[in-house]
Amino acid sequence: MSRFFTDELAALSPYTPGEQPKERKYIKLNTNESPFPPSPKAVEALTRAEIESLRLYSDPTCMSVCEAVAKRNGLRPEQVMAGNGSDENLAFALRAFCGRQKGVAFPDITYGFYPVWAKLFDIPAQEIPLAADFSLRVEDYVGLGRTIVIANPNAPTGKVLSPAQIETILRGNPDNVVIVDEAYVDFGAESCVPLISRYENLLVVQTFSKSRSLAGARLGFAMGNAELIADLNRVKFSLNPYNVNRLTLLLGAASMADEGYFAACTKKIQETREWTAQELARLGFELTDSKANFVFARTLKMPGKQVYEQLRERGILVRRWDSPRIADWLRISIGTMEDMQALAGAMTEILEG
Amino acid sequence: MSRFFTDELAALSPYTPGEQPKERKYIKLNTNESPFPPSPKAVEALTRAEIESLRLYSDPTCMSVCEAVAKRNGLRPEQVMAGNGSDENLAFALRAFCGRQKGVAFPDITYGFYPVWAKLFDIPAQEIPLAADFSLRVEDYVGLGRTIVIANPNAPTGKVLSPAQIETILRGNPDNVVIVDEAYVDFGAESCVPLISRYENLLVVQTFSKSRSLAGARLGFAMGNAELIADLNRVKFSLNPYNVNRLTLLLGAASMADEGYFAACTKKIQETREWTAQELARLGFELTDSKANFVFARTLKMPGKQVYEQLRERGILVRRWDSPRIADWLRISIGTMEDMQALAGAMTEILEG
Numbered sequence: 178m179s180r181f182f183t184d185e186l187a188a189l190s191p192y193t194p195g196e197q198p199k200e201r202k203y204i205k206l207n208t209n210e211s212p213f214p215p216s217p218k219a220v221e222a223l224t225r226a227e228i229e230s231l232r233l234y235s236d237p238t239c240m241s242v243c244e245a246v247a248k249r250n251g252l253r254p255e256q257v258m259a260g261n262g263s264d265e266n267l268a269f270a271l272r273a274f275c276g277r278q279k280g281v282a283f284p285d286i287t288y289g290f291y292p293v294w295a296k297l298f299d300i301p302a303q304e305i306p307l308a309a310d311f312s313l314r315v316e317d318y319v320g321l322g323r324t325i326v327i328a329n330p331n332a333p334t335g336k337v338l339s340p341a342q343i344e345t346i347l348r349g350n351p352d353n354v355v356i357v358d359e360a361y362v363d364f365g366a367e368s369c370v371p372l373i374s375r376y377e378n379l380l381v382v383q384t385f386s387k388s389r390s391l392a393g394a395r396l397g398f399a400m401g402n403a404e405l406i407a408d409l410n411r412v413k414f415s416l417n418p419y420n421v422n423r424l425t426l427l428l429g430a431a432s433m434a435d436e437g438y439f440a441a442c443t444k445k446i447q448e449t450r451e452w453t454a455q456e457l458a459r460l461g462f463e464l465t466d467s468k469a470n471f472v473f474a475r476t477l478k479m480p481g482k483q484v485y486e487q488l489r490e491r492g493i494l495v496r497r498w499d500s501p502r503i504a505d506w507l508r509i510s511i512g513t514m515e516d517m518q519a520l521a522g523a524m525t526e527i528l529e530g
Numbered sequence: 531m532s533r534f535f536t537d538e539l540a541a542l543s544p545y546t547p548g549e550q551p552k553e554r555k556y557i558k559l560n561t562n563e564s565p566f567p568p569s570p571k572a573v574e575a576l577t578r579a580e581i582e583s584l585r586l587y588s589d590p591t592c593m594s595v596c597e598a599v600a601k602r603n604g605l606r607p608e609q610v611m612a613g614n615g616s617d618e619n620l621a622f623a624l625r626a627f628c629g630r631q632k633g634v635a636f637p638d639i640t641y642g643f644y645p646v647w648a649k650l651f652d653i654p655a656q657e658i659p660l661a662a663d664f665s666l667r668v669e670d671y672v673g674l675g676r677t678i679v680i681a682n683p684n685a686p687t688g689k690v691l692s693p694a695q696i697e698t699i700l701r702g703n704p705d706n707v708v709i710v711d712e713a714y715v716d717f718g719a720e721s722c723v724p725l726i727s728r729y730e731n732l733l734v735v736q737t738f739s740k741s742r743s744l745a746g747a748r749l750g751f752a753m754g755n756a757e758l759i760a761d762l763n764r765v766k767f768s769l770n771p772y773n774v775n776r777l778t779l780l781l782g783a784a785s786m787a788d789e790g791y792f793a794a795c796t797k798k799i800q801e802t803r804e805w806t807a808q809e810l811a812r813l814g815f816e817l818t819d820s821k822a823n824f825v826f827a828r829t830l831k832m833p834g835k836q837v838y839e840q841l842r843e844r845g846i847l848v849r850r851w852d853s854p855r856i857a858d859w860l861r862i863s864i865g866t867m868e869d870m871q872a873l874a875g876a877m878t879e880i881l882e883g
Contacts, residue, residue: 178764179757181677181707181731183629191767194590205586214582223581229567231781232743233558237547261614261748264770276536297768324534354534378534390585393776395614404532411531414544415650417617422775423746428584 185299192293195496204519206510207494209361209471211390213442215428216435219391222427235423237414242426245433246398250370255403258410259429261420263360263384263397268294269412270380270399271324274354275300280323284313286502288332288358307334311465315342319349328358330366333496333508335467337366347376354405356380360397361469363388363443364450370400377402387470388443389432394425446470450511456521457509460528471510478528481505491523538652545646548849557872559863560847562714562824564743566795568781569788572744575780588776590767595779598786599751603723608756611763612782614773616713616737616750621647622765623733623752624677627707628653633676637666639855641685641711660687664818668695672702681711683719686849686861688820690719700729707758709733713750714822716741716796717803723753730755740823741796742785747778799823803864809874813881824863831881834858844876 178187195208214220239259247254260266271294275281280301283291295302305317311334318325325346330337347355357369359381369381380401386392399409413420421429432439454464454472462474475481481504485497496508509520531540548561567573592612600607613619624647628634633654636644648655658670664687671678678699683690700708710722712734722734733754739745752762766773774782785792807817807825815827828834834857838850849861862873 179730179755179761181627181705181758182761182764183625183627183632185629185631186626186765186768189764189768191764192771193767194587194771197587197589208587210587211585213585215584220578220581223576225573228573228576231568231746232564232566234547234550234561234563234739234745235748236550262770262772264772268769272536273539274534274536276538278538279536293768297765352534377532386587392587392772393584395588395772395775402532405534408532408535411535411542411544412539412650414547415539415542415646416621417614418545418547419615419617419745419748422748422778424777425775 186297189296190293192290196494198494201492203492203494204512204516205494206512206516206520207496209387209510210392211387211442211446211470212512212516213390215390216432216438218435218438219428219431222431223424227424227427231423233423234419235421235426237418239421239426242396242398242421242429242433245430246400249433250400252373252400253403256373256400256406258399258406258413259421260397260399260413262386262395263358263382264290265420266382266397266399266409267326267356267358269409270354270356270382271295271300271326272298273408273412274324277301281326282318282321282323283326284331286311286334288328291326311336313338315345318346321350322353324354324356325350326356326358328360329369330361330467330469332361332469333471333503333506334465334473335361335469335471336465337468340367340369340372343369344372347372347379351378354378354380356382359383360387364470365447365468373401377404380405385429385432388439390442391428391432394422394428396421396425396429446511449514449517452514453509453511453517453520457524460524471508473506473508475506476528481507484527487527488523491526493520493523539650542649543646545643549847551847554845556845556847557865557869558847559865559869559873560849562740562863563745564740564795564799564823565865565869566743568743569785569791571788571791572781572784575784576777580777580780584776586776587772588774588779590771592774592779595749595751595774595782595786598783599753602786603753605723605726605753606756609726609753609759611752611759611766612774613750613752613766615739615748616711616735617643618773619735619750619752619762620679620709620711622762623707623709623735624648624653624679625651626761626765627677630654634679635671635674635676636679637684639664639687641681644679664689666691668698671699674703675706677707677709678703679709679711681713682722683714683820683822685714685822686824686856686859687818687826688714688822688824689818690821693720693722693725696722697725700725700732704731707731707733709735712736713740717823718800718821726754730757733758738782738785741792743795744781744785747775747781749774749778749782799864802867802870805867806862806864806870806873810877813877824861826859826861828859829881834860837880840880841876844879846873846876
């Protein structure tokens with residue numbers, strides 16, 4: 178770092194995104210993208226006239242997207258905030274509801290960005306170990322005196338909590354915000370959105386990146402009671418009010434309204450996930466019960482790093498981490514059936530070839 | 531604010547963007563947008579195939595844009611960072627180079643976001659008064675012991691410093707970063723980019739929003755020595771790595787390469803600015819010597835608020851502020867010649883009608 182960099186951030190350890198190599202064409206099963214294009218209705222919304230209108234700023238309130246999200250979820254628009262990806266919404270939420278005196282708690286195995294934001298904002302972080310089978314013990318999250326962030330389904334395990342379990346955590350922390358990161362909720366888990374009307378301390382964050390096939394458009398959204406959303410907007414309007422691209426607002430509103438396409442894509446991914454899980458189990462893999470658009474698997478026949486590398490040599494990218502508890506596990510995104518057949522074939526070669 | 535909002539940010543006073551009313555069609559001369567569409571080459575880059583590729587994440591390094599910016603400016607790509615609008619780049623720069631122990635200094639009359647970021651990041655801010663004619667006295671900025679932010683041309687005055695004057699400030703603050711916000715530099719001011727090779731403490735921030743007609747695409751960029759840029763990336767990868775939309779990267783690279791269209795648009799705006807300034811002077815307005823895509827003007831015949839309101843009634847939006855030193859001044863964006871003829875006509879009615 179340069180000699181001008183502030184001491185306050187000397188301990189930063191920036192997030193490492195999944196690799197995006199360009200040297201050859203891979204089957205990309207490493208960043209949980211959708212194998213399907215966005216809704217045709219969204220694609221068609223980007224007319225030449227709209228593209229030319231990029232000369233104008235976007236609506237900083239993102240009202241069209243907030244309205245579409247509100248309508249689908251039985252909320253009012255002021256209960257929704259749109260952001261430049263759910264990463265931005267989550268960061269704003271931690272900035273709004275935590276501080277040097279009010280820490281944050283999350284599982285030891287979860288989305289790797291939570292501790293990064295905690296360091297950036299100087300927030301004391303408590304990592305609570307998951308059980309040996311990666312399940313979250315609800316009783317560990319009662320009366321913590323901290324803001325809580327829970328990914329549900331969790332990443333990278335794909336395991337879910339029921340709304341009733343989340344409710345226990347909400348009731349056990351009435352003076353703290355519980356942020357439920359539902360990035361992967363649309364692939365078979367149950368959303369906590371219906372709890373918003375009953376718990377003023379609940380913030381639910383979702384994204385267009387996975388189930389709406391818009392990872393490259395950068396659009397996420399937070400839902401909660403209007404006061405929490407106003408808090409998020411105070412942070413947003415103090416950092417970057419025009420945070421969402423004009424075309425992205427069009428894409429988001431059109432995509433949220435296309436229920437049929439959404440249902441078809443998410444159903445297909447769930448079916449392909451079940452097929453993939455069966456194939457991997459047949460090859461001797463141990464798997465979590467993932468309700469996300471990925472599976473989480475390990476084999477005892479070979480170290481995870483070696484499986485990862487041999488897949489890479491065969492043109493297939495998956496995701497793995499060095500952290501001890503999950504060093505042998507692979508997170509494998511669900512692509513098309515053809516992608517997953519290629520994966521199963523490569524795994525057969527690697528383990529039985 | 532909710533009872534969950536952190537005390538640390540209780541003093542926030544979020545930025546107020548220029549109004550974006552929807553109840554009627556206005557001639558919008560209030561947010562410094564370009565009256566021209568983006569480069570046709572940029573528009574054509576958004577093919578249906580590219581729009582469908584939104585299912586994939588964008589390149590978090592924004593390499594295509596960094597390369598295009600580097601090529602045009604005689605820099606290396608590692609001397610450039612792209613962001614979600616120059617607001618984001620400026621925020622990252624203040625976060626990287628300031629702290630509770632290292633304050634920031636900027637003029638009392640300048641872009642209204644600088645003090646907002648200072649509050650968000652808990653950075654002590656020193657506002658240095660401009661002279662009575664809104665000129666910046668270079669000697670006020672020597673040996674400050676703080677990070678310095680200077681908009682050049684300044685907003686909302688449009689007044690410029692020469693690179694030689696900036697150089698005096700750079701030499702006078704060798705242990706502090708000097709951030710030059712060149713959002714408006716392409717309309718007749720001289721850029722400090724050539725100084726980057728000689729001053730390790732210089733960071734220049736520019737944007738695609740004004741001279742490249744891409745306000746709604748959200749794309750800005752910072753240029754400086756590779757170490758400063760790496761510092762900005764440490765902040766970015768700790769907050770929101772996928773900060774730029776995939777389509778925006780295409781638009782940015784294509785737009786930066788289209789020198790002819792850029793030259794034609796910026797020339798036209800300068801000509802229209804000069805025409806507008808003459809018309810307003812003829813009506814008795816006092817004007818600064820603006821080198822931006824706006825003029826800054828006041829009349830002694832009527833309070834600024836009243837002129838603003840009467841323009842609004844006639845369907846023309848301009849920008850004004852309540853702060854005492856500029857309460858009678860109006861910032862008027864340069865639109866098409868037809869827009870400015872309508873403005874001149876309305877002003878004639880208001881002041882002489």
